[in-house]
Amino acid sequence: MTDDRLDPVGHWTDPTAPDPLAELLPRRDPGRATRLLGVLNLTPDSFHDGGLDPTALASIERARLLVEEGADALDLGGESTRPDAKPVPAAEELARVLPVLHGVLPLGVPISVDTMKAPVAAAALEAGATWINDVTGLQHDPEIADVCAAAGAGLVLMHMRGTPRTMKNLTDYDDVVEETIRFLDHAVDRAVRAGVRDDRIVVDPGLGFAKSADHNLEILRRLPEYLRLGRPILVGASRKSFLARYDGQDSEDRLEGTLATTVLAVIGGASILRVHDVAANRKSVEVTEAVLRARLTPRVSTEATC
Ligand code: HH2
Numbered sequence: 001m002t003d004d005r006l007d008p009v010g011h012w013t014d015p016t017a018p019d020p021l022a023e024l025l026p027r028r029d030p031g032r033a034t035r036l037l038g039v040l041n042l043t044p045d046s047f048h049d050g051g052l053d054p055t056a057l058a059s060i061e062r063a064r065l066l067v068e069e070g071a072d073a074l075d076l077g078g079e080s081t082r083p084d085a086k087p088v089p090a091a092e093e094l095a096r097v098l099p100v101l102h103g104v105l106p107l108g109v110p111i112s113v114d115t116m117k118a119p120v121a122a123a124a125l126e127a128g129a130t131w132i133n134d135v136t137g138l139q140h141d142p143e144i145a146d147v148c149a150a151a152g153a154g155l156v157l158m159h160m161r162g163t164p165r166t167m168k169n170l171t172d173y174d175d176v177v178e179e180t181i182r183f184l185d186h187a188v189d190r191a192v193r194a195g196v197r198d199d200r201i202v203v204d205p206g207l208g209f210a211k212s213a214d215h216n217l218e219i220l221r222r223l224p225e226y227l228r229l230g231r232p233i234l235v236g237a238s239r240k241s242f243l244a245r246y247d248g249q250d251s252e253d254r255l256e257g258t259l260a261t262t263v264l265a266v267i268g269g270a271s272i273l274r275v276h277d278v279a280a281n282r283k284s285v286e287v288t289e290a291v292l293r294a295r296l297t298p299r300v301s302t303e304a305t306c
Pocket of ligand 1: 114133
């Protein structure tokens, strides 16, 4: 672990600093540092966007809109990981993901596939995906690391405990931030030892996965501590149920709460935000980054505005 990137703002606002995501996830908009990963769930049961028109054509159209709104990349998922979600066999997951994956490649943005199974990861990378998003951080199927290494692909390692069925009861931590950092450090080590390219590993504290609502708030408040891992940080807070205490009971009504987490995640040093609502999040990111840059830029506009 390194300590030299603990300044959560400076790590990306310094134009001379190397961009650790330059190859894995090139910026579509050079004026915006934080990347937006548009969620494209292809499931009947995802907590927010599950059960939409399941045809590949409809999903490809949703993907096109996300890219039009400013998504830097898309995250395709064929198995829900919400609490109590039923596991999906690999063949069914692939049948959901592959036709859409083929259809979204011409949109020209990098494609991530959200899977915890090595055979699904291998088929997705073979079909043109550029990275794998493993919410189990190599706990479910460690071969995912070998598959990514062989393909030269990127890998997102997220912290969770148990499975979607059991994780609700696995929320006992002495210090949730320290324990998730230790887990991620170990997962990164496993990935590197398997041969995943050092500059293609992203870490994610796993908001909503085996965490109480208060744990999620604590992680967001202490996000800069994850910079110790020396890896780009991905945050997925979009419309999650820990926001229900302050925002809507229904995920449909949690956009404002989500945008608050977006501002905090950018300030806290996140490099990638996994979001359902790309247009709204993009505006939030742009304003937050403008404020952070204004603090660092010696020459500011003196024109008065309200
Ligand atoms: N959250 C979800 C799924 N995948 N991947 C990462 N890296 N980080 C996250 O926070 C994360 C994730 C859950 O959200 P969603 O995909 O919208 O729901 P579901 O799992 O029900 O499909």
